[in-house]
Amino acid sequence: MAPLDAADWLLRRPYRELRALPPNRFRIRVGVGNRLLANAVHYRTFATNFWLDAFASGVAGPGSDILDIGCGCGRFALTLREFRYHGRRFSGHYTGIDVDAEMLAWCRRHFPADRFSFLEVDAANTAYRPDGRENQEQVRFAAQDQSQDLVLANSLFTHLLADAAIAYVREAARVLRPGGCLQLSALRIEDVHEAKAPGMRDSRWSFEHRVGEAYVEDPRVPEAAVAYEHRYLKGILRDAGFGPIETLPTDTHAIYRATKPAVVVSVVTTRQPAATVTPAE
Numbered sequence: 001m002a003p004l005d006a007a008d009w010l011l012r013r014p015y016r017e018l019r020a021l022p023p024n025r026f027r028i029r030v031g032v033g034n035r036l037l038a039n040a041v042h043y044r045t046f047a048t049n050f051w052l053d054a055f056a057s058g059v060a061g062p063g064s065d066i067l068d069i070g071c072g073c074g075r076f077a078l079t080l081r082e083f084r085y086h087g088r089r090f091s092g093h094y095t096g097i098d099v100d101a102e103m104l105a106w107c108r109r110h111f112p113a114d115r116f117s118f119l120e121v122d123a124a125n126t127a128y129r130p131d132g133r134e135n136q137e138q139v140r141f142a143a144q145d146q147s148q149d150l151v152l153a154n155s156l157f158t159h160l161l162a163d164a165a166i167a168y169v170r171e172a173a174r175v176l177r178p179g180g181c182l183q184l185s186a187l188r189i190e191d192v193h194e195a196k197a198p199g200m201r202d203s204r205w206s207f208e209h210r211v212g213e214a215y216v217e218d219p220r221v222p223e224a225a226v227a228y229e230h231r232y233l234k235g236i237l238r239d240a241g242f243g244p245i246e247t248l249p250t251d252t253h254a255i256y257r258a259t260k261p262a263v264v265v266s267v268v269t270t271r272q273p274a275a276t277v278t279p280a281e
């Protein structure tokens, strides 16, 4: 990795905008496809597009409280930190959680602590933290009940087996405010099979092995890459109380955008019919 880091450093040197990025070995660790070297612009654009869509569709805004589960080296925090437009800036709070202590330490050194927190989860994941002491199923996010507007999970559920996936979806439901949204990306077995049909661009995955409900690429390191059936993903979101659940057209991953229902309170008086109100937060 050292030569890749060094070559990347040289490539980025002339561009002030690219100097703020984490080292290449971290970017490769969180996934930049097959771009082992020239990935700096792609790394930035990917997160910028995410926030453009999130702000445009109203699932988040510049004042939102955001929890990024499996935050890696802060790809999504970077856009928020740099958002400046004629006096407007990100004024909410971003919390990133991850099992990778090295990437979290880098993030803590590079993001202002008043608006950005990075918290370590000591949970065992065969791909990312084999020596973790906690079961992923028992992880409790370090956030109060109903304290977040958006929980995002980019390419985390592609590394969780079923029990952990269920537990994380439930935790997301707990920490979201009513009306808040969980947006996660996932690999779906239907998309993998479709990509193998004649005339289609083949998928690099086979997912021939099963561990419970999960389809895994490598049974020796099951959490290296995990796919699920669409009905299963939708089912665990519904069981955790989410609805409506929107899916965006699949690119490399499928996107699930699940809303926590607003609390419905029926107010009955003797003179008026029952009314439905949504309490303001």
Ligand SMILES: C[S@@+](CC[C@H](N)C(=O)[O-])C[C@H]1O[C@@H](n2cnc3c(N)ncnc32)[C@H](O)[C@@H]1O
Pocket: 029, 030, 031, 069, 070, 071, 072, 073, 074, 075, 076, 097, 098, 099, 100, 121, 123, 125, 128, 136, 153, 154, 155, 156, 159
């Ligand atoms: C493919 S990377 C994606 C990182 C980041 N979301 C991004 O898109 O840049 C998956 C991340 O999930 C983290 N991770 C794996 N298991 C986890 C767990 N149980 N809890 C929290 N984070 C986890 C890994 O350390 C890694 O940073």
